[in-house]
Amino acid sequence: MAAKRSRLDRFIVQHSELTRRQLKPLLATGKVLVDYQPVNDANLLVDYFSHISVAGNVLQNNQPVYFMLNKPCGTVSATKDDKNKTVFDCLRQEDSVIAGLHIVGRLDFHTTGLVLITNDGRWSERLTLPNKKIEKHYRVNLQNPIDESYISGFAEGMYFEFENITTQPARLNIIDTHTAEVFLTEGKYHQIKRMFGRFRNPVIGLHRAAIGHIQLDPTLQPGQYRALTADEISGIK
Structure with a gap:
């Protein structure tokens, strides 16, 4: 049961009300954080344990146990x-x-x-x-x-x-x-x-x-x- 990976833009669209068009300026201005670091690459692969937030709103914060x-x-x-x-x-x-x-x-x-x-x-x-x-x-x-x-x-x-x-x-x-x-x-x-x-x-x-x-x-x-x-x-x- 391997952890599934997903493209960052796909994940955010699926877990928020944002569209890909709305997401682009947020990526460009450093408001998308993956593992607490700003990213601008919509194609970045994220997984189940990636901490993801957009404009201060946490979309995922799963911890391995x-x-x-x-x-x-x-x-x-x-x-x-x-x-x-x-x-x-x-x-x-x-x-x-x-x-x-x-x-x-x-x-x-x-x-x-x-x-x-x-x-x-x-x-x-x-x-x-x-x-x-x-x-x-x-x-x-x-x-x-x-x-x-x-x-x-x-x-x-x-x-x-x-x-x-x-x-x-x-x-x-x-x-x-x-x-x-x-x-x-x-x-x-x-x-x-x-x-x-x-x-x-x-x-x-x-x-x-x-x-x-x-x-x-x-x-x-x-x-x-x-x-x-x-x-x-x-x-x-």
């Missing part, structure tokens, strides 16, 4: 749902109504852990584009014991006939007989559960601990959230 949420089990990764609680229901009312909020990296109904929420489409796109290969870190609890054969199986990738795809190599670290860490650079449908399914070993607990360098804050209880720090935001290149 970035949250991390510890998703509880039994919540839906959606803005709204008629039957179940959603991750947006975990937000305070003043945050839940921020325009343009969307989820970065959805989790299944029973999966817990790190979910990112933002209104910055370009930032979230950098996190989700396949060619960026941003690594996601999961902790997995399994019904049956695991052994070293799982490590090579995940590292080689697995072919899923239904979609005719082969998964990218994934790292697996064994923590104990029934617990592992998995590091993925993609997110196919129910991928981790299906990969362990190749070993006939059901996943009984799945928790996302990190996306790239952004790690779930250990002080956040299920359902709690906080704003990202400047370092967490800027670390996504």
